Amino acid sequence: MSVDAAAKSVPEPALPEFKTTLGHPRPLWMLFMTEFWERFAFYGIRWALVLYIVAQFHNGDSAGEGAAGVTYGAYLALVYAAAIFGGYVADRVLGYQRSILTGALIMAAGLFMISVPNKEVFELGLATIIIGNGLFKPNISTMVGKLYGLKDERRDSGFTIFYMGINIGAMIAPVLTDYFARKVFGTEAMPSYKVVFIASGIGMLLSLVWFYIGRAGLKGIGAPPAGAEGFGRIAVVFIGAMLAIPVAYFLLSTGSTVLAWILGALFIGLGILLLMEGIREGKVQRDRVIAMLIIFVFNVMFWMFFEQAGSSFTFLADKIVDRNLGGWTFPTAWFQSVNSVAIITLAPLVAWIWVKMGSANPSIPRKFGLGLLFNGAAFALLMLALSSMVVDGKIPFWTLFMVYVIQSVGELCLSPIGLSMVTKLAPVRLVGFGMGGWFLSTGIGNNLSGIYSKFISGETGMSVESALHGYTLGFWALIISGVLLFLLAPFINKLMHGVK
Template identity: 35%
Template structure:
């Protein structure tokens, strides 16, 4: 019954407390915080490309470069934020610090500047984005980690808990573009960005107010060391905070230098590939080596998918604004609001896809992980081709139906790749490398975000502005290429599946739980 409570074990440490729907109440606090963080993030993202092109009068090409750099840095930042949380702050302090910094960033974005302000307006805008990047690095990784700390490692409620948490993400991602997008494009940019800041402030207040629900989870690993004064001047905790804030100027610089971000990502990716091959061939036996090669195969597909999928916030948003009939029941819907469609589809079809995989698995029909990756690429490519086919003759507006169909194909593709990819990283990597492989997965996503900016920039003509025919020509090419690569991936899937040695996972789990000589008592 909704709202009922009972007593149950809440934390891995063995503390007890009341539950809601059979889960620790702290889970719903984190649901609330993550919902508002995603509300603010996706609400602001829905306005980003329009703010650059319509307010600051960037060309489509330059706006796309800035978009790609920003989104790349968003996905890189949790690597450092997560490290500082694990080593010094603990997840609770990291979430609080990250939430406050994100709110500050959105408030800065709400301080609307204009062309008449010279460089000051644009400078404030970059500063707001840089501040959001820094805060996201702390909150994003630590909130997810806190969910796991509410449960013992063997608790069967862990997977359903992350499902509930994931729903919070998509609730926020659904309502954020609807509210912020409408306010920003109908009432003024500062109203949209201001609404995003209100959402994050609400999340921070709720997190502070309901802190006891965490039952002591996410505290610093060494509180005494964290409180020590460094050189007798400042506590180590405040030193971490202040030094983290110093990354804001660096992010401010990098957002404006997309080429440097690209070289950083390329160098990091090359080093990751070399490291994985060194681990596979230098330190592992045959099964471990095979699995690392399978991981590398999946990691290569990851940025290809996200580079195509993330046209949502850049070229596709501009296409929807300029070349789509957005009239619904006589109301001309602001283009930014359509960025909520994907998250709404996930809420609708996520449970359906999960049930479908279970139904197919019981009959031995479930596609392997690499086959699902190939299917994801085919679906994202099909989405672009559907839009191209439905756009009609030059000079006509594209019916809104085809935007919805594109989002449907892309969402189904995401559900084939995103959850199963994270699961594959956790299953295939050795236990000593799981955290690192999760970080590498997000690094690959950052590379995809950068590629998304490059693809969107390619839709611009010689003057940097995207024409309808130019966008559709790019979509047609990437659509067919994505399907072709997806078919190749599905053809290679049986070989990659053999490299994964899936049949040995249950045996290895059993040995891990019951070491030799310590089997379960009959």
Template identity: 40%
Template sequence: MSSDAPVGARPPAGKTFFGHPRALSTLFLTEMWERFSFYGMRAILVLYLTAAVADGGLDLGESSANAVYGTYNAMVYLMALPGGWVADRLIGARRSVLWGGVVIAAGHYVMAIPTGWSVFAGMALIVLGTGLLKPNISTMVGDLYERDSPRRDAGFSIFYMGINLGAFIAPLITGFLGEKINWHLGFGAAAVGMTFGVLQYVLGRRNLGDAGARPADPLLGADRRRALTRVGVASVVVLAVGLVLLLAGWFTVDTVVNLLTVVTVLVTVGYFTRILTDREISDTERSRMKAYVWLFLFAASFWLIYDQAGSVLNIFAADRTDRSVGGFTFPASWLQSVNPILIIIGAPLAAALWLKLGHRVSTPTKFAVGLVLNGLSFVLMAAAARAAVGGDLVSPLWLVAVYAIQVAGELSLSPVGLSATTKLAPVKYASQMLGLWFLATAVGDAIGGQVARLADTWSQPVYFLTFGLASVVLGLAAVMFTRQIRQLMAGIH
């Protein structure tokens, strides 16, 4: 019976976790704590960057802070590509997850140091660590099951519950500590969470069996030395560019953010060009990849708006909402917990709906629904911003309603896109397409960070209405071209 695990790997036997391999509990908790650290830090990042120096912040303008936030998110997803390569060709998924967790924890501890430079150094470490951990822990979950095991999808569903559980709890803790006591204490809480994740991963390694133990396609001998040399040269080039920027006086937050945005877009263009011009893929596979280009652009446009929840909408929560309940003003970052709890509630309902509808609703149509709902959430935000004109505080229920609409859009697009990625992938690039899907988020977040600069210069009602209507129009256009995209998909629904 075939398996997605590397040659020689087998699902571990022994005690079970909700009827699944015991190793799933180890990976579940590792991912939960990693997401705790990621979303916990992210919930207070923009608030810290924009807070006055007297309040312990960096007093960075909202424009630059939003761009930093978007670029940070983009780099996290962009680094999934080299992170997957390191696991597949050099050290295997298991060690990649371990070292990724260690580097992530180190990054959060650096951010906990109460100095201005620590936040940027810490984010750089977190980006590198997440690139190693994020794609490879999902690979290890797949290694626990036979390819055609009926428990495989259920196992991933349990695993993804860990993601949203960590994302739900994190802002409640880091937000209170960061906003009410000290920003760096909030960052420190994220560090402690990742430390818990690493410790339980090490203690639970005996449950993992052969999962992720070896590289899937290891580089050996001269090939390995050549690859490591190229990595070394690339690292030196990056450091040299940084040094040149520093000596020229151009090493500013905005310069680095703009440069990384350009790099993200160029990497994406290069990746698609490489696949579409590959003569080893068939005409059918090339046609499907052309369809995927459109789905990719729709997804990037979706994340451009959606991931502003932690930047533009987070600042709105802090400055424009009435958060007083019984004499207690709850932290603005607590509203970042709304999204994951709604996903936990809505995911089973969405799965049941798509199962019932079957092939009657195509993948492009589902993407279109996601774009329209995403746009409508910003149209609603325009109404909330209009109500807050003049300094009036509005109910936080406006944001709850916005997040509910966005989650409905996410459930229409994100899991469907992941499935479409695996179905449309050329055989030769099957193992790399998940990284390409992460690139859609990276591009959306990178460009979204630049777009969010406008929120500091445009009036908020105009900003939200402009991009909300743009997303709705794009979604309607996607509906109009659904037939053409389905033809390019060549029999894939």
């Protein structure tokens, strides 16, 4: 069946007429800034979490690195897994706008909670962030897709612009929160992590206010379903979120292995539901769901190794990287901004390359394969540095810096393309649920990243030897996955029935 025939089988909803800014619907820029402040909040705490856990709850003992990495990985995994339920709530209960507002409020509360120096309150705060982000994150991305028709050539470009909003917030947050923690309210020896978490909470409140004021420009896109305009459903969802927070708290404490089984079961259940909906809509939609699920599996591999950026790479930067640059020490936190600077710098170039290549533009699965291969190249650089560039127990600053840059190229090949892919391949009635599946696969990768980080640190903390061994395994896993996806690309493209 052709793309046109497939489009006729599922009528595309009519879109409002939007004024444009720089060639894109004006609401895109409102969503851009909403996501900017949410990512400021999310990435504001990213650099500090594992360092804080070791310092606050393990008395600074390096033996706590493994536990910190596992907690960090489980937290990220549950953030993304919660997106399944957030997508479902938006699709069937609240609508996208109210889901975003409710999630922003809950997430802000969690960010303020983790500033309390108590392990139980800290973990309960992480659980609150998880539930709030689950309502927010998949639905803000889905809203971007709803601004464009399925055949609108601006669609991928719009997602790339949106992705730059994500990365501008992520770039500024570590620099600003590190400055507050070490220069204003603390010292190099004793950073004020509490201030990091409070500043991120304020950023989340700004995201909430920005979207609340700007949502009128959406002209009804993402509004509550017909007959559900009252506040009763908001109350029900809010109560459900309060009941879900203890569940997330329990899952954080179950251990990464148990969580891996739980997330795996969720992924299988989600895949079955999406496949059933695809079958209901016909052969073309069924095949597209299958293609999407295959790509989700490779997405797990990418994020398992990419998310070392917030765990094992942080310990690597703190202990094994020579950060002395002519008498000035490059802050560990600032490595978290390198990825974002690279994305902002390189995103227009990558987008231009895709357009310039025209009909030779790589297919979606081959772009994903490139993402895996670039990620593998970053690990190859780490292998080289740890095996032949160690001086006095340290590797050169530029090597880790370039690892983040190379990973960023891989991310640009994969992540914005993935967001757009879901809005094209998911069943029309379950686009939010499909976006939840994308984030669940990312979450599974993040949980595995915590297990992998613990493996690298071992029982006594990271060493040159343990890092070299661990990152060598990562290199081979990524290269093999990337080559395999390239080989499977023709089969996956056939299943996509003309979707580019």
